[in-house]
Amino acid sequence: MAMFSRFLLAAILLLSGTMKLRDPTLFAHALVSFRLGFSEAFVERSALLLPWLELVVGGALLLGWKARGAALLSLALMLAFAGGIISLMARGLDVDCPCFGQLKLVCSGPLGVCHLVRNTVLGALSLIVLLKGPGRFALGGPESPPHMRPSS
Amino acid sequence: MRLLKDALILTILALLAGLAHSMIRPVDITVIDTSTRGEEVAPGVVRRGKFLFVSPTRAHELHQAGLTQFFDASSDEEYEEGHIEGAVHLPIEDVSEGSFPQALEGLPPDMPMIVYCSSGCDIAQIVVERLQEMGYSNVMVFDGPFDVWKKAGYPSVSR
Numbered sequence: 001m002a003m004f005s006r007f008l009l010a011a012i013l014l015l016s017g018t019m020k021l022r023d024p025t026l027f028a029h030a031l032v033s034f035r036l037g038f039s040e041a042f043v044e045r046s047a048l049l050l051p052w053l054e055l056v057v058g059g060a061l062l063l064g065w066k067a068r069g070a071a072l073l074s075l076a077l078m079l080a081f082a083g084g085i086i087s088l089m090a091r092g093l094d095v096d097c098p099c100f101g102q103l104k105l106v107c108s109g110p111l112g113v114c115h116l117v118r119n120t121v122l123g124a125l126s127l128i129v130l131l132k133g134p135g136r137f138a139l140g141g142p143e144s145p146p147h148m149r150p151s152s
Numbered sequence: 153m154r155l156l157k158d159a160l161i162l163t164i165l166a167l168l169a170g171l172a173h174s175m176i177r178p179v180d181i182t183v184i185d186t187s188t189r190g191e192e193v194a195p196g197v198v199r200r201g202k203f204l205f206v207s208p209t210r211a212h213e214l215h216q217a218g219l220t221q222f223f224d225a226s227s228d229e230e231y232e233e234g235h236i237e238g239a240v241h242l243p244i245e246d247v248s249e250g251s252f253p254q255a256l257e258g259l260p261p262d263m264p265m266i267v268y269c270s271s272g273c274d275i276a277q278i279v280v281e282r283l284q285e286m287g288y289s290n291v292m293v294f295d296g297p298f299d300v301w302k303k304a305g306y307p308s309v310s311r
Contacts, residue, residue: 051170
């Protein structure tokens with residue numbers, strides 16, 4: 001279960017990061033559409049830093065290297081994205097999902113309930129890896145969280 | 153503790169990669185707040201930053217006159233769902249750097265154009281910006297999503 005969650009999450013994060021980096025301008029403009037008062041400089045930097053964070057976290061999960069740390073970051077990302085979606089919905093703003101560039105994965109149309117559910121599923125996958133460790137086929141072997149390690 | 157250390161290492165790696173990327177190829181955008189009033193330059197046309205925004209009423213008049221080319225910057229699915237009558241589909245990936253979309257073939261550089269989209273309408277601004285970079289000088293952004301046009305009962309095509 002942990003290995004399956006890790007690979008699935010890795011694939012989605014790698015896809016997401018790659019698609020955002022293919023057209024960072026699109027992602028930057030989507031961030032502006034959130035109307036949260038972000039400055040131009042912040043948006044321009046985030047348009048590159050966030051996709052790279054997804055790529056690094058996705059890569060780490062794929063390899064099983066520092067997988068629990070990656071899962072923690074992935075969970076934080078999902079919570080931040082969920083916060084953004086809820087904020088948009090509360091303000092009645094229609095913003096196209098910049099999640100995978102122009103690619104629509106499961107959900108289409110403006111950010112809404114479908115994206116929130118998708119995000120919750122990804123958050124749950126992150127939590128599984130965080131709590132259970134990376135599972136099999138991980139670089140450095142299956143790393144267990146402290147409460148699951150055998151006592152010596 | 154180790155968990156936080158690992159997360160921090162990964163964050164630093166991402167920061168370094170992002171900074172290196174921004175030094176090699178920075179992202180340069182212009183933030184246009186479409187909720188601001190803007191400066192009126194002609195009836196139904198306001199300037200906000202470097203873009204001209206055309207009101208739905210004025211856009212409809214231009215549509216009726218038949219001298220303006222409308223472009224729909226929405227996704228394939230949204231375009232098929234419904235679009236302004238006569239609008240040509242011009243999604244953002246068609247105007248990515250270095251490509252020349254078929255939709256523009258034969259159009260003179262001074263052809264009046266209006267670009268709109270269905271939701272998240274900053275996409276229309278990016279398309280307008282790229283059209284301007286290609287040399288099209290008479291391009292405006294439709295001030296609102298396609299829904300505004302449709303609700304006004306202006307001519308549209310629906311699936």
